[in-house]
Amino acid sequence: MVELNELARGLMGEGALGLLIDAALKGTVLLALAAALNLMLRRACASLRHLVWSLAFGTVLLLPVLTPLLPHWSVPLVPRIESSLPTAEAAVAPAEDLPSIERSAAPAPLSVVQAESVASGHPAAATANDGAVEQLTRGTVLSVPSRSDFSLAAWVALGWLSGALIVLAGIAAGVARTWYLAGRSRPLTSGRLAEAVARLSAELGIERRVAVLSCESRCMPMTWGTSWPFILLPAEAERWSDGLLRAVLLHELAHVKRLDYLTQLIARVACALHWFNPLAWMAARRLRVERELACDDLVLRSGSRATDYASHLLDIALTLRPRPFTVLATVPMARRSQLSGRVRAVLDSRRRRGGLTARAASLMSVS
Numbered sequence: 001m002v003e004l005n006e007l008a009r010g011l012m013g014e015g016a017l018g019l020l021i022d023a024a025l026k027g028t029v030l031l032a033l034a035a036a037l038n039l040m041l042r043r044a045c046a047s048l049r050h051l052v053w054s055l056a057f058g059t060v061l062l063l064p065v066l067t068p069l070l071p072h073w074s075v076p077l078v079p080r081i082e083s084s085l086p087t088a089e090a091a092v093a094p095a096e097d098l099p100s101i102e103r104s105a106a107p108a109p110l111s112v113v114q115a116e117s118v119a120s121g122h123p124a125a126a127t128a129n130d131g132a133v134e135q136l137t138r139g140t141v142l143s144v145p146s147r148s149d150f151s152l153a154a155w156v157a158l159g160w161l162s163g164a165l166i167v168l169a170g171i172a173a174g175v176a177r178t179w180y181l182a183g184r185s186r187p188l189t190s191g192r193l194a195e196a197v198a199r200l201s202a203e204l205g206i207e208r209r210v211a212v213l214s215c216e217s218r219c220m221p222m223t224w225g226t227s228w229p230f231i232l233l234p235a236e237a238e239r240w241s242d243g244l245l246r247a248v249l250l251h252e253l254a255h256v257k258r259l260d261y262l263t264q265l266i267a268r269v270a271c272a273l274h275w276f277n278p279l280a281w282m283a284a285r286r287l288r289v290e291r292e293l294a295c296d297d298l299v300l301r302s303g304s305r306a307t308d309y310a311s312h313l314l315d316i317a318l319t320l321r322p323r324p325f326t327v328l329a330t331v332p333m334a335r336r337s338q339l340s341g342r343v344r345a346v347l348d349s350r351r352r353r354g355g356l357t358a359r360a361a362s363l364m365s366v367s
Helices: 002-040 046-069 112-120 123-138 147-183 192-204 235-239 242-258 260-273 278-301 306-319 336-347 358-366
Strands: 186-188 211-215 222-224 230-234
Touching (some): 046 260, 192 211, 278 336
16 A cells, blocks of 8 residues: 555646646547537548647647646546655644643643653653653644545546556557568569659659568558658559559558658547547547548549549458558558548549648648
8 A cells, every 4th residue: 555655646746636637628628629620621621620630639749738838727526635644743733723621631841851861761751751642642633644535546546547558558569560560571672663652752742751661461551650751562562553553652652741640649649648538539530530531632633533543442441451550550541440431532522622731731720
């Protein structure tokens, strides 16, 4: 119990528990506002809705830093946590704080001679001191902290920390699995695939170097990385038709151009800190949906026919699958759970597929 006491004091010292609750409430309100705004923008392009979710998650992640600068919301949900062990001043209450009947029993202070006798271990002085201590005990009240209050606060802190660590461990496992898969893949510096990536990167205005890896197994096309992005393709991509290869590479390079790996990582870390909030997980799912729709729109704006691209999506999603845990640390091209909605969106000729201009992005970020 002592170890639990010390851990809880460390986790929630300086009002950390109150800060956590305050940030959770503000995060819930912020995500709810983003959901309402996206509802109003349901007829706008997917890129704009994705930007709204991205800004919301970025702000949620910064809430622990911004909360001291923002108005404080006082919510009496958790009892005040006192020190786990009473101090010397708290253990012995002053005689003046006791009723008059108890104050009359308060002992007189020890004289200098008695103090010196106690220090020397004199028997008579020790006997006199025992009486003084007995009187002192009768005239004082010991303050013992409430174990039930402390246990509630301790379990709240440990429960939140355990959930956050589990989610973060999943992200770490995804990163490890991704780099293990990359280490077993063959880098492509020349040939058809490397030349196509270089050509389409220039077409999209991507100035960063994009590394291309070929996976020997039937892996799902995916991308990861920000300053030095990677695109992983299955070995059979060498035999793909020009139309299929162009559609796949345009989609993956759209993720690179839009920094989708970074926004996904921000959203996953925010979900780790707010794992108890179902609204955070719903918002993360909507972020992924709008991300894929925005990349699909870019492919269609680049000249691909909607029917052909929908057929390519079906082929990729039904024949290839992402490796376990890699979806937590990469941006895969197609997931079966999103396939039907994406195909309907691709074939919907009434949808707005415009890209996000720099001016619109700046206005949305400032607002």
